Amino acid sequence: MKRVVIIGGGYAGIYALGELVRNKNIKITLIDKHTYHNLQPEVYDLIANNSTFADVTIDLTTLCKGFDHDHLDFKNLKVRKIDQQAKKIYTEEQEIVEFDYLILAAGTRTFFPSSIPGLNNADDIKKLHRAITFKQSFETQLFEKVRDEVKQCADTHIVVVGAGLSGVEIAAEMAYYSNKFFKRGNFSCDNLKISLISSSSSILPGLKQDLINISQKRLKDLGINVITGIKLQEVGEGYCKFSNGTRIQHSFVIFTGGIEASTVSSELDVARNGRGQIVVNEFMQTDKYENIFAVGDIAEIKNSAGEIMPPNVTIARISGANAGINVLRLMDGRPLIKCNPKLDGILIALGGKFAAGDIYGLLTVKGRLAYEIKKYVFSSYRRPLLKLIKKGYAKLKRL
Template sequence: MKKIVIIGGGYAGIYALRELVKNKNIKITLIDKHTYHNLQPEVYDLIANKSNFADVTIDLTTLCMGFDHNHLEFKNLKVRKIDKKDKKIYTEEKEIVEFDYLILAAGTRTFFPPQVSGLNHADDIKKLHRAIVFKQSFEKQLFEKIKNEAKQCADTRILVVGAGLSGVEIAAEMAYFSNKFFKRGNFSCENLKISLVSSSASILPGLSQQLINISQERLKSLGINIITNTKLEKVEDGYCFLSNGTRINHSFVIFTGGVEASPLTSELDIKTNQKGQVIVNEHMQVLEHENIYAIGDIAEIRNNDDEIMPPNVTIARISGSLAGKNVLKSLENKPLVKTNPKLDGILIALGGEYAAGNLFGLIHVKGKLAYYIKKFVFHSYRRPLLKLINIGYSRFRKFQH
């Protein structure tokens, strides 16, 4: 029985898994260092108290048990080394997992530039546990502010560094949540100040000017200070130093200034780009090894015009599904399918029930309509997974009894 291993239980890994389970005669192992699939785009709702931990995670154990497949298992392991020649995966837990085909879906992490000193003081909210710690710290500071408002009313300053999708969405959600919090309680001490720093000439570089304009207008209406053409140079306790010569005191620094691939890629001795992302062909295969695939954020994926596709859920779906299909086709000695990924569009959460988006490159939407479209897209992904984990949980309970 052929062994297929997926490393990474994120969006791309799940989409690959949904294809692979169609073949009941293979052994599938999903490996992840976490026990849950983090629904990353919804973490900002968690921070803004619009959802809870259960709303932004999918349990991987019960998910795997929910599929109709007798040879599928989830292993909560941390991968340390991959031996391509002997087709073995070595883990921190000393367990060795063998494979015939390997799908790398370990994603990316926030890149902290080494030349910027003091970034250890910054919050990395892409990691769920760090997002929860930040949420708790922020709420504690709000409580302290209210408790002491009769005596003093010190500013709470949040500096969000990086004005791509992540930076814009977190700045908007934090501003909206805070404004709503102070308004609801009629507190006098409501001097929260949020600044968004972009090293580019505008926020959301690479997106349409209309989408940039809509987003910028919304951010300014929320009271967010936008600083462009400026880089973060140094972080010290209580202060950030910017390339424009200004010094900003801060309560929190959230860094979203870039990504790098999982460190797994550096040990594989395969072709990668500057971010550590694996270079793949049109079949999602690693160039040097036909039995190894890379998908989602960990891969540099190009379309037919040789344009690098942005790391998002649409590309994770396309690449993950394609890799799963091509592994099955390889097993059947059938021609592999080529990819030409196209974006369905882009939707940006901008605080509360407000979003902005571009659909299929044809039409721009904003406000509640865009928000409800974004929610529909999210629920259409999450709903079938919830069905599977409910089935898996029922099976799990039966095994326990």
């Protein structure tokens, strides 16, 4: 029986799994160091108290049980080494997993440049446990402001460094949440400030100008101080120092200024780019091993025009499904299918029930309409997964 291993239970890994389970005569193992699939785009709702932990995670154990496949296992392990010659995966838990075909879908992590002193003290909300810790710290500070407002009204200043999608969305959600909090309670100590820092000349570099304009106006309406064209140089105790010589006092620093591939990518002797992403061909295969595929954020994926695609959910979905299909075709000796990923649009959460979006490059939407489209897209992805985990949960309870 052929053995297929997927490392990473994120969007790309799950879409690959969805294709692989069509073959009932293979052994499939999903490995992840976490027990859950983190619905990353919705973590900002968690921080803003619009959702709970259960809303932004999918349990991988029950998900795997929900698939009708007798030879599918989930292993909660941390990969330490991959021996591509021996086709073995070594883990921190001393368990060895063997494979005939391997799909790497371990994603990326926030890149913290070592050249910036003190940056390791910044919050990384891409990691769910760090996002929850930040949420708790932020709410504690809000409570202390209310508790002490008669005696003192100390400034609370959140500095978000990085004005790409992640930075803009978290700044907007935090501002909307805090504004609603102080207005609802009519608290006098409502001096929370949020600054969004971009090293580029604008926010959301690379996106269409109308999306930038909509987002810029929304951030201004939310009271966010947007500063462009400066770079973070140092994070000190209670202050940030920037390239133009300014120092900004802070209560929290959130860093969203770039990504790098998961360390799993370095375990393979294959071509990688400067961010550590694995360079793949049009079939999602690595350059040296036809039986090893890389998908989602951990891979450098190009479209048919040779353009590098951005790491996002759409590309993860397309590349993951393509790799799953091609593993099955490779087993059967059939021609592989080229992956030609296309972005079907972009949607930006901008606080509360307000969003901005570009639909297929043809239509720009904003406000409540864009928000409802974004929620629909998310629910369309989450709904079938919820059916699977409910089915898996019922199976586990019968054991």
